Amino acid sequence: MKRSRGAGRGGGEVVNRASLFYVMNPDFSKNHFELFGITARFAIDVAALDIAYREVQREVHPDRFAAASDAEKRLAAQWATQANGAYRTLKSPLNRGRYLLQLSGIDTEEERNTAMPLEFLMQQMEWREAVVDAKVKKDDVKLDQLASIKQREEKLLFTELAEQLSLPATIADARETVRKLRFLEKLGEEIDIAAEEIES
Secondary structure: OOOOOOOOOOOOOOOOHHHHHHHHOOOOOOOHHHHHOOOOOOOOOHHHHHHHHHHHHHHOOHHHHOOOOHHHHHHHHHHHHHHHHHHHHHHOHHHHHHHHHHHOOOOOOOOOOOOOOHHHHHHHHHHHHHHHHHHHOOOHHHHHHHHHHHHHHHHHHHHHHHHHHOOOOOHHHHHHHHHHHHHHHHHHHHHHHHHHHHHO
């Protein structure tokens, strides 16, 4: 009677042949969209992304490689790491926009370029001062209002970002929109911290 692969290695779980082929034929040159088999664009089907991610994770799950060689286990771990990073990037609208710019060779310069329209910066300062004031006064109602304002502004900017990324003529303009969204992301973090301090 023939013994399946892995049975001679302490009776561990048999290595799934499909998973083994998947892992042993890696293509780490694929971008995040290609990895999950979805079109490279800002507006994606998040449900389809979730399904594709779960499928990749199923193929490279450690349980499937309990009886595999060390080299096979390392490749499976590499695949899992790449899939996790790609999924986190595409799941987040801001990270997805940033990544699409990266694929087009455009650096958002978020760490180096803080130049923004004066009106936008003044509004950011006003909101941040309001967060500090609400925290001092323990005004959670005001924080909820600021959170709603932030979400509304984000929605408008994400709509603008999608339009900019869809056309070659305006894709470079998306760089500033991404930087604006990063400002709002930080504002949201400050609101969350203030809310936690009020509750504690």
